[in-house]
Structures are given as C-alpha cells and as structure tokens.
Amino acid sequence: MTVVKTVDLVKDYRLNGIAVNALRGVSLSFESGEFAAVAGPSGSGKSTFLHLVGCLDEPTSGTIEIEGTSVAARTRKDLALLRRRSIGFIFQAYNLIPVLTAQENVALPLTLLGTDPWDAKKLAARALAEVGLGDLGKRRPKEMSGGQQQRVAIARALVKKPALILADEPTANLDSKTGKEILEIMLQLNKSEGTTFIFSTHDKMVMDYARRLILLKDGTVDSESVK
C-alpha cells in the first residue's frame, strides 16, 4: 500500500529577499513498511521535502497524497488532525516538553487523540520499554542524555502507531555509538510494527541503514537506490 505519493513537487520561497527553488519537481512514492532515507548536501531540499510530506508546509505546485488521499486544499485544522492521526515526527533537537516527564511526553499524542488517560499511560510505558527506557518514565528531559531524549522522541512518534514516521536528521546531535543504537531501535520497530520511516539525513550511517536511499541535489532527485 502506498503511504506517501508526491507528484512534481515544487517548492519556492524567498529567503532574505532571495528566491530559493528548494524543490523542482520531485515525484516519489513510499510503500508501507519502507525504511527510506532522503539524503543530500545542505540546501538539496531534503528537509523541505520532509516538511511537505509531513503537511507542515504547502507546496508551490505538485500534489501530495497520504494514504491515498490528497492533502491539497485542506484546512489548517484538517491538516493538524491528519498529522495527529497518521504522521509521527522525530526531530534533530528531540523537541521534548521540558515540564513533562518522559512518559507524559510520550503520552501526549495519545492525549490529543482523546485516548483514555489510563490507556495512554500504559501505551506510553510500553512504547518507552520498546525503546529501552522502561525505567526512566518519570524523568524529565533535562535529567536524560541526548540519546535517551531521542529515544523518548521515537517512542512519542511511535506510540500512536502512525502510518508514517518522518525523522529529520535524527542522529545529527548524537555521537556515532548512540546514533547507531537509535537507528537499530528504529529499524527494529520498522520490522516489528511495519511502520514506514522516512529520514532526511546527510549522515553516512543513516544512509547505510536505509533500505532505500534517495539522493537529492538542487531540489531534484539525483539518484535512487534500493538495497
């Protein structure tokens, strides 16, 4: 089943008064259960691509379909609900809420979905256990290492069992050992849960882990390989 499909995706914007053509007609599709990386040098358009696919931004032209449904002409609220239900995000800087515990951070997407608090608590604890942090649920982000925080972020993205997880440079702030551990966890979850992962990265290790590698250059698909 096709989880994401983009056709002739174009994104232009102005940065400090200069016109930037971030994407120039990217057509890609991702099937359910893929573990794919979109790589390329800085300015190649990989983050822009992830943002568009994650419905965080609107394309200048072209179409995006998530789970077979076009996201064009949807309201802000509809897009928020789509993200809430179908898409998980993992950010380079973890972006955990500092005043919430690890477990509460993980339970947050479930809270937004209106899950019963007791169930949300249980599911969050299970998700934390899956990323190896079963004992650290009560810790606040500042009491955890970078790797632990990124694991919490993975658990948060995964807990609602979305069709798609978008990870923007997930290992960029981590040392190689921790980065490898994080990638192993994501790979395991991809295999066990069947969740589609799309990374944006310029980390060689992430590219090595990805089963499908898409190289972007100057806003277009330069090459594509599948292992």
Place this chain on the structure above:
Amino acid sequence: MKNTVFRDMAAMAFRNLSRHRVKTIITTAAVAVSVALYIFMDSWLLGINLESRRNIVSYEIGAAKIQTPAYFDKKDEQPMYENFGDWESIAEALDKAGYASAPRFVFSGTLYSRAGTAPMVFNAVDAERESRVLRYPGYLEAGRFPTSGKQETAVGTLAAEKLRVGIPRRIARTEFENDLLAAGTTEEERAFIAGLYQPAMSQRKAAKLFSGTASNTKDTDTLVLKKDVAPSERDRLWNLLAATGRMDVRISTVIDIKAAPETIRKEKFENDLLPSLSDAGREAVSGAYTLNGDTGEYRLATTDQRAIDAALAVMLDADYAGAIRHVNQLIDAVVVGVINSPNPKTNANVAYLPIDALQDESGLMLGGRVTELLVRAADAKDTKLPDRRESAESIDTALRTNGVDLSGRGLAVRGWIDYVADYIAASAQDNISSRVMIIFLFVLSFIGIANTMLMAILERTKETGMLRALGMTDGQLVLVYVLEAGMIGAIGSMVGIVIGCAINIPMVAYGIDYSGLSEELSGDYGYRVVAYFRSAWNPIIIGVSGIVATILAAATAIPPTLRALKMPVTDSLRFE
C-alpha cells in the same frame, strides 16, 4: 473524551507555570496586590457610603422632607420667608399613615458668646417630635437638650469649641486657670475642677504615634478632660461654668418676611421691576402702586388685601428683592448642651433650639409656621436605609389617602437623597478617583502578565511548532496558553481575595480613625462619618474582582498566541 483533552491541556498549562518560577511569582503577586487593593478600596468606600447614608437619614434629614418647592430651590440660603403653616394637620395625617414627623424652622445667623462669634445654622425644633425622627438629641457630649418653651440652645461640638461654651475637652493651661478654675468659688470647687483635667502629653504622644497629626510642639501646656469623668461630675462642672456666664449666648439673625414694599423708587420701579414682569404682572403691580410726584416714589396705594397679595406674588415670582422685608433680631439664649453625634453635620456650626420659644416678638415671630417637616416611618430601624414605603411618592400618596394634598398647599415632599448633593459629589468623586487608581494598578499588573506571556510564548516558539506538528490545533494551543495565563490570574486573585479579606476584617470591625480630618474640615467634607471610617463586606464585588482578574489575565495570552500561530510550522521548528 474532550474532557480528558481539556484536563491534560490544563495540566500542561499548570506545569508550564513552573518554568520561570520567579517571574510567575512576581506576576501572580502583582495580580494579588491589585485584587486585594480593589477589594479593600471597594469595601472601604462601600462602608463609608453605607454609614454616611445611615447617618444622613438617622441624624440629619430622616427619610424625606416636606417644604415649599421655592425653599428647596434656594435651600442653601435658608430662605426663612419660604415657610408654611398648619403643619400640624400634615403631621396628624402622617401619624395616621404610620409616619413620624418633626417640624423645623431653619434659619441662619451669628452666634455670639462671651469669648467669640460663629456663623451658624439654627434649627428651631420640637424636641419631642425631633427625637421620633432623628437620633442626634440622644448624642449629647455634655449638658442636655433644650427644654420646650425656654430660650435654650444646644450647639455642635465644633461650634462649642469655637465659641468656648460648654465643657472644653482640651484647653490651654492659661485659659484653664482664667476661665475654668476661676469658676470655682471655693477651694473645694477649684480642686474639683482641677481634678477633672490632666496634661495632654500622653494623648499627644499617642496621637503622634497613631495618626501623625498631633505635631504641634508648642502645645505642651494643654490640658485634656479626663476620660473617666462621671456624668454627675460633668453636670456639676457645667453648672459651675454656667454660673460664670460661659453658656450665655446671643443669636443675631435677620428675619425675612415676604411683604409688598410700601414705597419703591421711581427708577427701580420703572427700570428694574416692570421690565422683569409679564403683561399680567405689570398690570397687577401697576394697579397696586401709584407714583407720588412729590417724593419721586411709587407708593402702595391700595388697601385691598387681594390686590396687595397679587402684586406681592408677582414680585416674588420675579425674584424682586424688595418683596422681602428684613428685620434684624437679637435673641438671648443659654447653651444647655453640646451635640456630638456620629454625623459631623450635627456637630458643626449648628444650634438647636425649641421652636415654641421663637413664636412671638422676642423670637422670630413665627406664628406657628415652619420651613420644613421631616418624615420617617414610625417603625423605621436605624440600621436600615429608607425603603419604598418611605419614598417621597409613597409619603405623598399616604398623605392624599389621609386627606392632605401637599401640592394644593403649595408644598412638596422630597426624598433625603435630594438634600445631600455635597455627599453625593464627595462620594462620586472618591469613587471615580479611587477606581481610576485601582484600574491603573490593574493595567500595570496585566501589562506584567502580558509581558510574561509574551516572553513565554516567544521562548516556546519551537515547542509550539512541535506541538502543531504533533497535531495540536490552533484552538488547543490558544487554550493551553490562555489557561496558563488564567491560572496566574486565578492564583493571584485567590491570594488577593485572601489578603483583601484579611485587611477587611479589622477594617470592618475597627476602621481607621479620621476624627482629625473631620475636625480639621469642620465636619464639612461630604461624608457623614465622624471618627471611624469602617469598611463593609461586599461579597459580590469580592467574587467579581477575582473572576474579572482571572478572565483579564487569561485574555492577555490571546494576542501573543495568535501572533505565534501566524508563523508557519516550519519556521517555528527552526526558531532559535
């Protein structure tokens, strides 16, 4: 399900308060101070107003007054010529309808004592009826209320002090020796007088400590009347002082009588009076007066009383000063009491004397006429303000039912509030200035909250982007921030209410002593409270101030949140 989302949003908002504890505490404290001050100020104003209103009704006016409309229009001048007779029939009708009433003849003049003079307002009253309507006759600092039929008077404490009549509460040592001690004709009497006074030092120290008003260091030779002086001792001292003539006074006043003038100068008649009249008026006056060529004056030429009355009425309508005849009158009287009631107006330059002692030529030639009739429900309670039954309309209707048509007699009844413009003005001004001050304080504290929220939302731009990425809608984000600011407002309000109520407890029970101010302004400062300005509980305002502060605080989060939501999610996520 929505309830759980709201609960979790609220929990998150509450946790957010702990991010910058110091800032949160300062902002909360600002709200608390604003709310506490508002509660304090409102309760205080309410307390003063309630007490003032009660004191106006119980000690000064009653529920309503019956007067001629012309008297009401010129009431500040105390126009004694605007009087009316046969008040007894009105009083009788009022009695039947369940109202107490008290006749008064009010006039102004000067009171001379051995030691000084003072401009005064004189109230000629029927002591027995006066006591049914007003309570001040029971508030005598010394002496007694004047006896019916005698040329006696009771004066307010301030007038007594100014005129040096009555028993002085404070007195300079030299004056004490010359005036008071000298009243003793024997050693024993002098020792008795000396024993009633003590040096003022200790009181001055206390006054300095508590009010900061007694700072006159030259006052070291002042004596004060001891607080534990027995009534019998006061009476004895009063009698000793009265024997020296200290209580003898003379009232100087001008009796104003409506009367058609016998003569009017030609120029005045033709240039002033006639042009101010209507055609009919001119006819009435011209018919009554003829020009005397020898004297150059117009003389009242008719003996027809109806023609004279018609001409007089026309002249009075035109406010022609010549239609009021002035007769100087001096009345000797003895001060028999000093009034000190909770209403400063009764204690100022006011004198009370029996109305029946002023009826003949040795008085004011009243001939049974009065300037006003005070009215209060016979069963009215002092603690309650007049209700609908005591309104001017109800009294008028009750009188009609009992056969008295006030308007037919050229009279009108007006409620007490119509007579206290000075109080209304003071109260309104205080209300406005106090509330403006508090609103200013509120604005300052809400600028504080707005700033706190602006900084908090700006600082959490990236986090806001993440929450939007997770699927939080704009409405939910607004809710989180509004709840956060609202919690600052709610906690601040609760603390403010607790502080405000804690301040109010002693303020309601004891109040603040403003007797210094009252004396300083001769009781003429609008409010009718003599010494203690007490607060009164106002539960609705206490609740409303807390709710309003919370809502306003919550609202301060809306503009910065909406601003943050205008930023694209991707920009929010990149924000550093």
